[in-house]
Ligand SMILES: Cc1cc2nc3c(=O)[nH]c(=O)nc-3n(C[C@H](O)[C@H](O)[C@H](O)COP(=O)(O)O)c2cc1C
Ligand code: SF4
């Protein structure tokens with residue numbers, strides 16, 4: 001693209017493509033009424049989620065069926081089907097949203113498509129049975145953005161996810177895409193761009209929370225004949241998928257941001273390191289790169305300036321440690337993914353020993369907005385030291401599993417109870433684990449903590465990449481710690497002693513405790529070993545691996561002690577420590593006795609049965625069968 | 635120059651030096667297992683951790699930390715010593731404790747450090763790694779059960795020897811050193827230089843020794859390798875006048891490296907068939923003579939041959955085992971003294 005006028009022309013032409021969807025969202029900077037014109041004759045857009053979650057529950061088949069139905073009723077000119085990225089509300093998937101009403105259909109099956117087409121698209125009547133339950137409020141149907149899950153959210157990094165077709169650059173441009181790049185190249189010096197990012201207060205979303213503008217400054221100041229920008233899209237935290245969603249739903253925002261970063265630090269090549277397990281993300285990012293090249297938003301002399309920029313994708317083989325920046329750099333260079341000592345930092349010696357700016361996908365996704373709307377606008381959102389929003393992947397014992405974006409400073413309680421819809425079956429909240437496998441568990445006393453980088457660290461946890469796993473009364477905290485340790489033991493790269501050998505010994509100690517073999521000194525040993533690993537490991541993986549243990553020891557030590565002293569698991573979770581009992585609720589129906597695979601249950605019909613605990617293998621088959629809930633484990 | 639304080643002592647070193655180097659310059663020895671000044675610092679073993687006042691997180695490895703102005707370093711604080719003990723404890727937990735019969739005893743850094751920090755045995759009882767000894771190479775064994783994964787062998791092979799025969803295989807607790815695809819060393823690209831063997835701090839890579847000996851029974855004799863003209867410096871480890879092993883030394887031309895011959899092919903030194911004096915055939919039998927006798931015979935024969943048949947009837951052939959200077963002298967002898975251009979060298983044959 002040789003000029004900004006060209007970009008503005010494409011935006012004007014493309015706005016009609018997305019306007020139907022914009023009406024409810026009120027997304028525009030152009031603002032005048034006529035800019036809300038829609039394509040001639042098109043009266044409705046049907047958005048089908050094609051993120052990884054919905055795709056795996058057959059949303060692509062739904063899409064095909066929908067296309068057939070539209071054809072059948074000859075609605076092709078009136079109704080447009082849009083394949084989008086993830087809506088974030090995976091619990092409700094597969095998701096279909098119909099605009100302009102913003103009707104939110106959830107849990108859609110292929111068989112439902114006919115009904116939606118016939119009743120809604122043809123006859124204009126919303127299919128109430130297929131609506132997301134929460135979109136009926138006081139007998140009124142509310143549009144998707146007023147549903148509780150979305151209402152409290154502030155979607156900045158995810159601004160276009162689930163709203164545009166990620167495989168059409170024009171839809172991105174319609175919603176102000178590439179305008180920030182145009183602004184940076186035409187109105188700002190590289191120093192001003194960096195200043196803007198600094199003033200915004202943006203901090204790294206990849207885990208560390210390092211001030212992004214500072215890092216850009218370091219890379220810009222490093223002197224060398226060549227520099228690189230790189231994006232960390234390795235996203236190894238189990239359960240986290242914010243980066244994947246951005247790549248799948250809005251890949252151009254990353255391309256635009258990396259080009260801006262390239263301009264700011266003086267780099268002409270950007271590497272995106274994505275794990276190969278993200279095939280849809282890789283495919284869409286490649287399509288986006290190709291499209292950007294085609295309209296010359298990547299390449300030589302972008303917007304007619306002397307700035308050149310291009311991008312390449314590098315696939316990772318799915319090692320958690322390759323998300324660590326120096327291991328990632330080794331991996332990009334074709335070496336074994338093992339961390340390097342720092343200093344030297346990537347800003348001075350990164351990929352091929354050249355100054356390299358490395359940021360996370362979500363970090364980058366915020367940049368175009370900051371450049372376009374200004375640092376001050378961004379800095380007004382969030383807390384004193386953590387600005388903007390953060391995307392969280394909410395999972396575990398929670399009603400609304402999914403991806404959500406809230407302003408920094410939102411309390412844990414709001415995320416869990418308002419956006420997350422609380423805990424299923426009205427169970428009691430016990431703890432929330434933030435920060436992925438290297439984060440910590442935060443108990444209910446701190447539910448009102450405002451989420452920001454520093455508060456979470458103070459509580460012995462961390463922001464990490466935004467994993468948030470909710471635990472209820474049935475979760476054993478020792479077992480949870482064991483679960484996370486199991487992950488880090490698998491993922492340790494093996495380079496340094498404390499992490500390679502130490503995490504394994506911690507896991508063995510936890511195994512010992514959860515199987516009832518633990519002694520009190522094991523708890524002390526666990527704690528002191530955890531501190532050594534934390535203080536002496538080479539990279540962040542080892543330095544944070546003990547967090548789940550240290551935080552549960554801090555807040556739930558009594559559970560450890562119960563496992564050791566009383567040989568019981570208070571949450572009734574650790575199989576080795578449980579005994580199954582039949583209470584006097586037993587009606588003697590004999591179902592349990594029939595279900596027991598080792599014949600441990602005896603008793604006459606219509607009299608209370610007994611379990612022989614010597615024989616019982618604790619498989620729980622009897623408990624599942626009992627119609628009177630008379631079997632308990634303790 | 636940068637000034638800093640280490641264990642209460644003021645020290646001044648050049649910018650760019652590490653804390654480890656700064657400490658060494660004032661006689662403070664920080665223990666290391668994976669450090670080698672010839673390699674890029676990689677900070678693997680973590681035994682050299684120190685406490686730096688005001689450091690943001692935890693302990694710092696002195697081998698990778700550049701000095702900075704006003705730094706205050708403690709190399710043996712309680713926290714440091716506890717971490718070192720834990721690290722040694724962890725190493726021992728995954729190490730066969732067969733020091734009694736281990737060839738490396740007496741030269742094992744793990745042993746020395748456990749002695750220094752009073753780590754008698756591991757406090758962890760759990761899984762241990764299981765590997766078979768790879769004895770396929772003619773010159774050395776690789777016993778991965780003893781390996782502490784300091785990585786020195788890998789980096790010496792890749793950064794200094796430039797052969798890249800071995801690397802880390804698998805990860806986490808299963809990490810071990812292997813040739814690609816777990817091939818045996820013999821069929822790998824290993825050239826048997828033994829430089830990995832020389833740097834291994836424990837008994838994981840040890841020479842196949844013909845002799846049973848303990849390192850403390852030997853004394854090192856510094857010499858120059860006789861195999862070629864490079865002039866590698868080496869220490870012959872000698873027990874009762876017998877060479878039992880060779881260790882590379884830090885000579886200017888070899889910087890602690892050797893080739894397969896220098897490292898392993900020393901048994902000729904004590905071989906009964908080895909020629910120690912010149913021999914002269916007298917009445918059909920070789921008899922020992924002195925060097926003076928030998929020189930006289932050579933000079934006489936050269937002179938008479940030159941007189942009877944002319945200088946071109948004589949040729950001088952030198953060896954790659956000689957130094958450049960020796961080779962130079964040889965051709966000079968041919969041209970200037972004998973008067974012929976018939977001078978050649980085995981490397982051209
Ligand atoms: C074990 C480990 C895993 C990590 N994984 C990721 C990851 O998957 N994605 C990511 O962006 N950052 C990850 N990080 C953080 C990166 O090292 C790095 O700090 C980050 O990518 C920098 O970008 P930011 O400043 O934009 O956050 C990881 C760090 C560690 C120690
Ligand atoms: S801390 Fe763990 S992952 Fe990091 S370098 Fe050490 S062994 Fe590898």
Ligand code: SF4
Pocket residue numbers: 787790791795797798799800823824825826827828829830831
């Ligand atoms: S003997 Fe030499 S070539 Fe073979 S593995 Fe060791 S260092 Fe590499």
Ligand code: SF4
Pocket residue numbers: 780781782783784785786787788811830833834835836838839
């Ligand atoms: S074999 Fe020896 S040198 Fe190689 S990593 Fe193991 S301990 Fe270190």
